Amino acid sequence: MTEFRMPSLGSDMEAGTLVEWLKKPGDALTRGDIIAVVDTEKGAIEIEVFENGVLDRILVTPGNKVPVGTPLAMIRGSSEPASAAPATVAAKEPPMAPPPAADRGAAMRAAIGAAMARSKREIPHVYLSTTVDMTSALTWLATENERRPVEKRLLPVVLLIKAVARAIVDVPQINGFWTDDGFRPGPGVHVGCAIALRDGGLVAPAIHDADAKSLEAVMEALSDLVERARRGSLRSSELADPTITVTNLGDLGVEATFAVIFPPQVAIVGFGRVVRRPWVVGERIEPRSVLTVTVSADHRALDGRRAGQFLSAVDRWLQVPERL
Amino acid sequence: MTSSERQRQIVEALARVAPEVAAGSLDPGAPLRDQVDLDSMDFLRFVLELHRAFAVEIPEADYSKLSTLGEIGKYLDLKLGTPLANG
Numbered sequence: 001m002t003e004f005r006m007p008s009l010g011s012d013m014e015a016g017t018l019v020e021w022l023k024k025p026g027d028a029l030t031r032g033d034i035i036a037v038v039d040t041e042k043g044a045i046e047i048e049v050f051e052n053g054v055l056d057r058i059l060v061t062p063g064n065k066v067p068v069g070t071p072l073a074m075i076r077g078s079s080e081p082a083s084a085a086p087a088t089v090a091a092k093e094p095p096m097a098p099p100p101a102a103d104r105g106a107a108m109r110a111a112i113g114a115a116m117a118r119s120k121r122e123i124p125h126v127y128l129s130t131t132v133d134m135t136s137a138l139t140w141l142a143t144e145n146e147r148r149p150v151e152k153r154l155l156p157v158v159l160l161i162k163a164v165a166r167a168i169v170d171v172p173q174i175n176g177f178w179t180d181d182g183f184r185p186g187p188g189v190h191v192g193c194a195i196a197l198r199d200g201g202l203v204a205p206a207i208h209d210a211d212a213k214s215l216e217a218v219m220e221a222l223s224d225l226v227e228r229a230r231r232g233s234l235r236s237s238e239l240a241d242p243t244i245t246v247t248n249l250g251d252l253g254v255e256a257t258f259a260v261i262f263p264p265q266v267a268i269v270g271f272g273r274v275v276r277r278p279w280v281v282g283e284r285i286e287p288r289s290v291l292t293v294t295v296s297a298d299h300r301a302l303d304g305r306r307a308g309q310f311l312s313a314v315d316r317w318l319q320v321p322e323r324l
Numbered sequence: 325m326t327s328s329e330r331q332r333q334i335v336e337a338l339a340r341v342a343p344e345v346a347a348g349s350l351d352p353g354a355p356l357r358d359q360v361d362l363d364s365m366d367f368l369r370f371v372l373e374l375h376r377a378f379a380v381e382i383p384e385a386d387y388s389k390l391s392t393l394g395e396i397g398k399y400l401d402l403k404l405g406t407p408l409a410n411g
Binding site for chain 2: 142145146150151153155156157196198199222223226251252
């Protein structure tokens with residue numbers, strides 16, 4: 001018998017409100033099943049289970065707000081007998097109404113503020129920046145998009161996310177978590193993408209295994225995450241799993257962004273706007289499309305040299321878009 | 325289809341991407357991105373909505389011709405033919 005607990009969906013979450021149980025006692029559970037919906041500052045989140053078994057009994061009923069780590073339900077092995085505890089009727093209760101958007105906005109602001117203050121207090125950030133010539137990447141992309149129907153077109157940010165994922169494979173020390181025991185490498189390349197919500201606030205859900213995904217698959221995943229983030233229907237694994245975060249403020253006309261790390265991650269990559277600039281190519285000066293890429297890294301986990309190698313790798317990958 | 329119906333359909337396509345858009349409050353002559361919080365993903369989805377609503381192909385090279393509601397109207401007029409006068 002194991003406890004199924006209120007998951008932590010990022011360092012800016014302290015508690016969640018149980019909205020609805022989607023399984024009832026006696027139901028078989030398969031790893032990855034959505035078992036409940038929990039309301040947080042980030043919207044309603046679908047909570048997945050991470051083991052196979054049977055839902056034995058429910059401990060927290062809809063409408064209750066409980067801290068991260070609180071047992072929500074008991075899960076027993078498929079061959080274990082049901083517990084003697086009386087079956088709860090919680091599963092039959094109607095789902096609660098979500099809080100007003102204004103309340104959620106204020107709560108999210110406070111949660112982000114607390115997490116970022118903690119990050120700045122505890123993490124010795126090192127900031128690095130480089131300017132990348134995007135001419136070949138954008139030329140390649142324009143040719144690609146010319147032959148694609150509108151629903152299959154790729155955004156430049158997809159090349160950036162994939163270049164980050166590729167660079168992580170080259171420099172894995174940038175990808176993972178800082179824990180009490182030191183650096184723990186990420187179990188995969190799960191790139192969190194900062195997404196602004198329409199009524200303020202932001203979330204950074206993961207594109208899982210971005211290094212192994214094609215550009216089309218990264219585009220589809222990003223499009224799906226943006227749509228669901230704004231609708232308020234992300235899954236717990238998407239919020240809990242990022243091993244690094246990418247933030248792209250180029251659409252706003254910002255040239256460079258020096259971002260604050262989301263603990264316990266050890267790095268965040270910032271992309272600015274692509275600008276036309278005079279650029280030295282060989283012995284000539286040419287107009288080129290360039291982009292400022294930054295990385296903020298946790299100096300406890302890695303040094304500036306390693307973070308610099310990572311930025312160089314991002315640049316290298318962006319020069320060979322056809323290989324992304 | 326009249327010109328005002330076409331404008332209404334354009335705003336409806338926009339509202340599917342940016343639900344907070346209040347139809348009457350948009351200035352057709354001012355850049356959309358100054359009036360509505362649209363990032364590149366939103367803009368791509370808006371182009372997709374226009375493509376679906378009007379059954380027109382909109383190549384990426386034409387995006388720069390679509391910065392205001394007025395420009396979008398003119399662009400569609402060129403692609404689909406000028407609609408009847410209002411009324």
